[in-house]
Amino acid sequence: MPQKVRIALDAMGGDVGAAVVIPGAAASLARHPDSQFLLFGDSAKIAAELDRQPALKAASRVIHTDVSVSNDAKPSQALRRGRKTSSMWLAIEAVKKGEADVAVSAGNTGALVAMARFCLRTLAGIDRPALAAIWPTMRGESVVLDLGATIGGDAQHLVALAVMGAAMASVLFNKPRPSVGLLNIGVEEMKGHEEIREAAEMLRAMNLSQLDYIGFVEGDGIGKGAADVVVTEGFSGNIALKAAEGTARQITQYLRTEIARTWRAQIGYLLARNAFRALRDRLDPSRSNGSVLLGLNGIVVKSHGGTDAEGFASAVNVGYEMARYDLLTKINQTLNRDGGALASVPTDQEPVS
Template identity: 60%
Template sequence: MGAPVTIALDAMGGDHGPSVVIPAAALALIRHPGIRFILVGDAARIEAELSAHPTLAKKSEIVHTDVAVAMDAKPSQALRRGRWKSSMWLALEAVRDKHASAMVSAGNTGALVAMAKFCLKTIEGVDRPAIAAIWPTVEAECVVLDVGANVGADSRQLVEFTLMGAALARALFGMEKPSVGLLNIGVEEVKGVEEIKAAHAVLKEAPLPIRYHGFVEGDDVGQGVVDVVVTDGFTGNIALKTAEGTAKQIGAYLRAAMRRSFLARLGSVLAQGAFRALKEKMDPRQLNGGIFLGLNGIVVKSHGGTDATGFACAIDVAYDMASSGVVERLASDITGFHAKLELEGAA
């Protein structure tokens, strides 16, 4: 067995703070008995929640701070006021100083992006970090990035996102050469903005450790056409929120339909097993956790309003990434790619 994985948790982040973070850590500990935690936040509130989880208390260290980043704080303000002493910053610092293998926060996304980049720095050769999401598909799951770290992206950044997403797919899905597609408004090569077409041209020719599929459209994502879908953060975030909203809408339609008549209610009882499987497949909590890629450390962003089940899933993602060496693999891929570009340029 390898060394125990320690994860730093921003206990004050999100809408609920320790009342969700601590029960979530207890759930994650059941699934990963070797895990250890650094719980960062108001010690009195953390200890009050830990009193109900004695096993977790034995596996946890508390780092006290009474400063928390507000959910509506501007990233620049959070970075200026919350640096050095907020629960978010101290959890990131634990990763930077090698006291923890990863950190998880449900706090302010913009603040977390700014602080993570400032504290951990980007991997050499990476222009901007990206946030990746694990997306359910008809086939299995796929990686989609960027889903919110950057409003836009140029062709170089899209190629870097491709390498990041492929490294994550290898780590989490165990595939050596993931298939990758660029999200576009059509599959024809003449369609799309210039940045996407330029990235497409590079990916077609560059000797990368991927299987480049080409352009994919929005309806291809859920069909599992490729293992990794690459786009800019503006488009990716809209796609993510639209998919989550659609899942909730379908769930509401099904519940209403099953209550419409006696026969419908009877049918719902008979099909309980199938509906339970569908609910689990469509439950966004089961895939909670936006993964920051391109940093010298592992950072996972949980939804701010999630419950203990959702936050525990974000901890699971952090644990899997820490156990798989994804940061080291990504750094190697990025270094190799830029070395090849330099050789081709010299030639």
């Protein structure tokens, strides 16, 4: 029997906390029965939810803490006040101690990044972590990063993102040399900020065996599936993500409004309801919920704070897949190929202030 995948959950994270985390974990367990859970948070609130989920209760251990990170806490505040005692910190620390294979939280993104970086430290050659997500496209799926772990970045940072994203894509998509593009305002070489143009020159010159650099990708190229991996710094990446999610909800609402307008539209919906359901599923952000915090000595997954139980289950599923297929080891192997792909990129191993 294969070894269990041990998943540490910040049961107090997100807009709702245990009321979403526990049923979400139960849904993930039904899909992956070889999972075990460590639930960090207020034991009374967790127990009330666990009593409704007997299968999850049997596969879980509860570690009590009444300290949680608020959604509006600054990263520095979260580190000072929540370090060592908060549900978020304890879930991450379980990965560091080897008690869990992955940590999942729907809590404050800035606090999660700061705590994970402080607790787990970054991989050699990586100056800071990045949030990477699987993005549905017309051609299948792509990896997009950074989606908001940090803001800004020089050319070397973008190159590091390209290498990490390619490593993740090679594992997920079973491609030895995934295509990589840099998000830009145009495909012409003279367009974009200086750091983007410099990163493009570096990637062309390095000619890495683990990725196929294809050049610049415009915003609409993400959804088209122009590259297996699309790289950008966290500010523009987060804007792209929120714009895509908002557009998906907008289209869904438009369809609902138009279908309700006339009886002919309602009959048309009945005739094509399977197609509409498929479209709804593809546009539902909860089905692609869960971003991996790449670049750390451990696996951490960030869920949307306002997601429902189904969405949180998706984030837990992402964490399960990353741990089950040993993504961290494979990323390390990819980073070390060719004598160290990121040997020229400076490493910041100092604690977060």
